[in-house]
Amino acid sequence: MTASASSAATPQYPHGLNHRQVLSWRNAIATLFTLAGFSFASWVGRIPTVRDTFDATHSEIGILLLGLATGSILGLLVAGRLVERWGARVVVGVCMLVFFAALAATGITVGVLGSFVGAVFTLAVLGVSFSTYDVAINLSGAANERLLKRSTLPILHGFYSLGTMIGAGFGAAAEVLHIPLALHLIVVAAIAFVTGLSVLRFVLPETLADAPPNTQEMAIASGAMSAPKVRSVWREPRTLVIGVIVLGMAFAEGTAVDWLALAMVDGYDVDNALGTLIFGVFVTAMTATRFLGVRALDRFGRVPVLRTSAGFAALGLLLVIFSPSVAFAIIGTALWGAGAALGFPVGISAAADDPKRATARVTAVATIAYGATLIGPPMIGVLSDYVGVLNALLVIVVLTVLSGLLSPAARELAGRHSHTAPDFASPGTTSAAIILATSELQVISADDTPPPAAHR
Template identity: 50%
Template sequence: MADDSATAPTATYPAGLSRRQVIAWRNGILVIFALCGIGIASWMARTPAIKAELAVTTAEMGILIFAIALGSILGLLSSSHLLARFGARAVMATCFLIAPIGLAIAGLAVTFGQFYWVAFLGLGLFGVGMATCDVAMNLSGAVNERILRRTIMPVFHAFFSFGTMIGAGLGALTELLQVSIALQAVIVSTVMVIAGLAAVRMTQSETILHVPDESGEFVPDGWRTRLAIWKDPRTLFIGLIVLGMAFAEGSANDWLSLAAVEGHGVDRPTGAVVFGIFVTAMTVGRLTGPRVLDRYGRVPVLRASAALAALGLLVFIFVPVLWIAVVGVVLWGLGSALGFPTGMSAAADDPRTAAARVSAVATIGYCAFLVGPPLIGFLGEHFGLLHALLLVLVLIVVAGVASGSARDRTKTPSA
């Protein structure tokens, strides 16, 4: 490969950044996404062992898991203000201290003394750190994508999926080796701190793309401006895209295996395989997504994705033949792959409002992960899980209708 410095002008990247710095930034974000996936999945994979250690009921276990959701809500609501005040790099670095500390506290509380409410507080802290980091890393990734001038956000989210696979594998391995919850949590937390802080050092400030005002100075937006972003129709429509596609992804994560068992009569190992097929299809969709998005643009791809996910869901819900239902799962996974990352990219189009809009859109999207599981569970109790998934179909259609709001505003009409 030729030396970039000899063939490209210094102004190729903003603020005199070299290609090496931009690529290092990209690689750092990839690691950050993967670490977040590892942290979450490594804990969730040990849920049965945690329940047994604490000797709690299923309802009490549900309350414990809700601690992460509660912390996530607090993190999401405060993220835009923290990003405006401290910047994405400082926020991510802090999150890679807060979240691992929370995870370690929860693990130690489970193993030593069965301190239920201490574990609850630890998981709440973990949720705050993970949700705040989620907004910060999406913002930083979106700016890096803009500087690279090619779509990369779906690959960031694919690395989160890789991280969840690694985390689930670690959970299974530690379960097999009978490693204590505390030891696993401390090891994972240590890795997150060391690798996370190293990865954050590879990133750059998102303010590189800030647009100065008429005086040549960049004037940061105030808290009133950040709150006003919620009144912008484009924010809400992009939020609907992310909400619908996050619902499509989250419903599969929570209910697909059980829906395959109860709705299609397969055994539990086969149900797990069906879920694995969905995750694989979604990961493939995210890895191949950048090329498709760069070629056809956001709006056509999002509309096609919604159509694909809707078709897959219809097949899975209504076709009783297993292999055809599995084909539906593949379509469902492929169609769900690009909605969340593309929505994050669209939310960050305007550098002046990127932090506030990414935070708002992420908050709307996270409603799917927080509200979706109990809502589908309630509907499934009354109408069956397969028919409960029709709610997901409705939200996917809404996401497809709202796709026009994700049009790239940074490009000219002829671009």
């Protein structure tokens, strides 16, 4: 091979980066995604133990989960600006410290102190730090993806799901071995923090993937030119319908994360360890579907994938709710997980079809979808106290069926394969809005000239 041929085969990157640095960056982000899933699932898998500790009603568990969701929203309100000001690596480092400390503190507050109010507070802190961490690693992953010039975010989110599988396995083992909640979560936090610190040094500034600003952007930054106004997307029927689609599918995913283990324990009278393992079945099905789903989207397009996903989720939920045995409920759990895996990323891709309005539309869709994580936990909790936890899940069946019926709204605007949008699927679903908003120097209206090719 000649020197010129070898040079042509080696990818060229800006700012003097070499291929090894870019791949190390990608691998570090994949590890950080895995740690996020591992840590969060470790908490979720012990929810039945938390319920037993407090002898709590389903409504009270809903209050705990509402504290977590409220903290997540607060984090999302500031995450974009923090990343924009300090960079993803600094934000990830600080959030790791706070997040893992809050995880350990939750274990101590519940398992040692037995304080319900204290648990609500520590879970709120956990939510703030987790959602901010989630935004930062998504933004860094998106920058790395631009350098590699191929879709890697779907795989990164697959690593998140892989982490949830590992966390669910650890949780089940902790239940079987009767390991105290505080010790379990402290160990998880310590492992995750040390591992996170060891890979954080490979995360590079996301600005290394950005092209220099064009003349218009520099004029706006200097104040010599006003930024173009963005028309409201809240009056666009297609955007709103896509928001409803994503709402239903996000509800299906989020409710499983919060309630599935407890639903198995209370609805089928299994022990806490088996309930946690069944939650592991759900996240395993999601993981496999996220890794393989890109091929289905490429081959069949969004609408068939959405319809099939909604159908699997609804069928799985019905099996979980009405199954005559635990074995059939486990099959239903797998179908539920597979069905819930792709709804959010497909909806985000649909909202981002027009790159000139992608930021505004994705923000609107993600805002609608995140309502599921805010209202879902307490609503299911209240309903469970009246009709039972399994029957309360019928609400999700209705929403997933509605998502399937509305799926034609997500059809590709300019051909099935004409546009590939990044996948932002994860329990931190509103990350997509913040990532897109903070990775653009400006928002342009539909009437403006598209940015130069160097920015794409």
